[in-house]
Amino acid sequence: MAYYQNKEVKFMEKKKVVIGLSGGVDSSVAAYVLKEQGYEVIGLFMKNWHDTTGLLESDCPWLEDRFDAMSVAKKLDIPFHFVDLSEQYRARVVDYMFSEYEKGRTPNPDVLCNREIKFDVFLDKAFELGADYVATGHYCRKETIMKDGQEYHRLLAGSDTNKDQSYFLCQLSQQQLSKALFPVGDIVKPEVRRIANELNLITAHKKDSQGICFVGKVDLPVFLQQKLTSKKGKVFLIDNDSDLYKRDWQQAIDNPTDEVLEELSKPFMFHPKYGKKVGEHGGAHFYTIGQRKGLNIGGFPEPLFIIGTNIDYNQIYVGMGKQTPGLYRQVLKVDKDELHWIRPDEKLKVGESRRLQIRIRYRQPLQEGIIHRREDGMYVVFDQPQRGIAPGQFAAWYVEDELIGSGVIS
Incomplete structure (x- = not known):
């Protein structure tokens, strides 16, 4: 046994x-x-x-x-x-x-x-x-290695790829890992x-x-609602062919200057003038990007998905269908104060770039992309547009099956 x-x-x-x-x-x-x-x-x-x-x-x-x-x-x-x-x-x-x-x-x-x-x-x-x-x-593994006379603890994905939970540990430090067993x-x-x-x-x-x-x-x-108050607001539908979505993502791959990366990493700036009111909600802070359930708005050929919120004006913006372009972005930013390196020896210096694999949520298959370290933080440029990038989520980056760093999406 x-x-x-x-x-x-x-x-x-x-x-x-x-x-x-x-x-x-x-x-x-x-x-x-x-x-x-x-x-x-x-x-x-x-x-x-x-x-x-x-x-x-x-x-x-x-x-x-x-x-x-x-x-x-x-x-x-x-x-x-x-x-x-x-x-x-x-x-x-x-x-x-x-x-x-x-x-x-x-x-x-x-x-x-x-x-x-x-x-x-x-x-x-x-x-x-x-x-x-x-x-x-946790379904993850730890390995301790020596590099240049220094001991480092590696956080590795679990052998069961269907249950790998390394993402949930993406904010651990070397000190914490030194005392951990999985x-x-x-x-x-x-x-x-x-x-x-x-x-x-x-x-x-x-x-x-x-x-x-x-x-x-x-x-x-x-x-x-234990701490946040309900407040009725409006829901606006943004057309899938809106000019808001006309971004040249290829620039981030071909010409990743500071200005290009900063501009393309910004969330879409929705405004009621780009859409039409289709319903009401009980508080924009109760909803998140990519959410479908909870709106209780019907009568459309395809389901509505939340593509943006405006907390200041208590507005929610939705797009129609799983492929609505409002759900997809190819570049994200992590502010410098939110950067965390599990492996400090793998840390990128300002001006450096590196091809890695990244995920922005648990169970998401690792995505190919390039990370660019800049003075104000780090930018992640994916090879393919990613669905449901939301501020506050953690992006974690890997070298093969080792998680080396993470940060909060700005």
Whole structure:
């Protein structure tokens, strides 16, 4: 039964690992793998959210998750601890979400949760328990190398390409990675389920969590109304053949000057004069670029998609059909203060350019493009137009299967 029974343990002295037992199958099997590798394993469950406002069907109740995590710890014969981090989670993740949506931006709370909670506050709690490392059930891998006499930790995509979660860790630092272990990173999901089933773990057939990290699936407008006020506004339809879309994207490839990159990286500047009113909404800050559901506007040959918002005037702009040009851009910008390099030795200097692979959301296939480092930040020029680029999202760039840096789209 032991998945790692023939694998050599590469240390003489038993190391202590605190694993974040979430009550899901991935962290459950990760704890088992660590035990098989010879570590002293401690389970630690985090309570990060308990407010049910906006939750759909009471999804992801923390009490049930805690019970499942306790059951797994008992089954694996490892100590179990509980910590309440809900105050820190609200301050560092949820309040950030509210602030970003209020500005008309699209945040990714899962990325912040990993940077601010799982590998920061949780890390401190793990050290209080005497941990040498912390572990999670993320589908990604870590490799440590020596380069020019310096030790570097590489963040690699998970072996299961369908479950690779490296994108969610795109804001981690070398210090955080130095203490991180990802025990299921080289196992595919069906094998994780099989191991859990053979061990008769309570989480073996439990559905994967969805929605906001530690919160669950939410009715976003209802959830955001805890702090953001509803305000009726107008929805305008922009014609797909509008002059707004007449941008020469090829310039960014053939002639990537500072001026060209800056101009082409700007979002489309929509205005009511370019379209017609087709409905009303309850608050522009409740919506994001690329969204289709929630508008409740019918009567058109094809579905309407949000292509832009104006928070100052509380306006929403939509385009018709999946191929509406308002959804597609080929250039984006990351301001210099928002640049983050997991591998500082791979950092580009001002004036340098490099061909890499990039993604702007989880599960998006890696896209080919060139990054250009400039004085005011970094520009990403994709080989092909990208759908649904939104301010506030994280762009992450890779060298083959290694994630080397990321930044917030401006």
